[in-house]
Amino acid sequence: MKITEAVYRVLEFLPDDVLKTRAKQQALAVLEAATRKKPAPKLHEDIEVLENYLKLAKHCGWISDINFLILSKEYGRIQAGLGAEITNYKPKITNKPQIPNQNIKSTQTPVGDFSERQTKIIDILKKKEKAQVADLIKQLPRITKRTIRRDLDVLLKEKAVVRVGEFNQVFYRLPVR
Numbered sequence: 001m002k003i004t005e006a007v008y009r010v011l012e013f014l015p016d017d018v019l020k021t022r023a024k025q026q027a028l029a030v031l032e033a034a035t036r037k038k039p040a041p042k043l044h045e046d047i048e049v050l051e052n053y054l055k056l057a058k059h060c061g062w063i064s065d066i067n068f069l070i071l072s073k074e075y076g077r078i079q080a081g082l083g084a085e086i087t088n089y090k091p092k093i094t095n096k097p098q099i100p101n102q103n104i105k106s107t108q109t110p111v112g113d114f115s116e117r118q119t120k121i122i123d124i125l126k127k128k129e130k131a132q133v134a135d136l137i138k139q140l141p142r143i144t145k146r147t148i149r150r151d152l153d154v155l156l157k158e159k160a161v162v163r164v165g166e167f168n169q170v171f172y173r174l175p176v177r
Contacts, residue, residue: 003074004031007050010071014062015146023053034078047075060153061163061170114160117143118151122160122174130164130173 007027014020026049033043054071057063114122117140124139125131131139136148152172155161162175 003071003078004028006074007054007071010054010063010067011057014057015150016057016060016062019053019057023050023057026050026053030075030078044079047079051075061149064167114155114158115151117147118155118160121148121151121155121172125161125172125174130171132171136172 004027008024011020011023011027014023026046030043030046030050033046051072054063054068058065058068120140121136124136128135133145133148133152136152137143137145140148152161152163155172156163159175161172164171164173
């Protein structure tokens with residue numbers, strides 16, 4: 001299916017290898033279930049889990065809104081095309097992305113205990129008030145863009161910084177207290 005190829009192409013840009021691997025495995029599970037003559041009732045759940053992985057990646061800024069919408073729409077079509085044998089299925093509706101199997105070990109630092117790089121990012125934001133990733137790369141030339149994004153994700157998660165804007169106009173700033 002072309003949708004699985006599209007998911008793989010989009011997932012290639014994810015910096016989180018655990019999420020990338022699990023999302024790819026889930027896309028294959030959906031493909032396998034969808035290509036059977038009689039799709040398994042579990043197909044709805046498989047699609048929901050995959051969409052939650054994609055929501056998480058979108059929330060972290062690793063997948064664009066348009067790519068997420070296209071993939072969600074296509075998986076919605078797959079669900080709509082399922083036979084009458086699973087029409088009574090009622091998916092759980094959640095507003096937050098969920099990752100099944102919470103046994104993923106976190107490599108992030110504890111709350112309030114930031115790395116030297118993360119502290120430098122906070123110091124830059126104190127001086128400049130707001131900055132884009134490109135600005136941070138200029139200030140921290142020996143650190144890769146990917147690492148800066150990971151550090152920003154940690155700082156966002158810990159509410160030490162705030163993301164403002166969309167698409168190419170994303171800025172980071174310190175929260176108003």
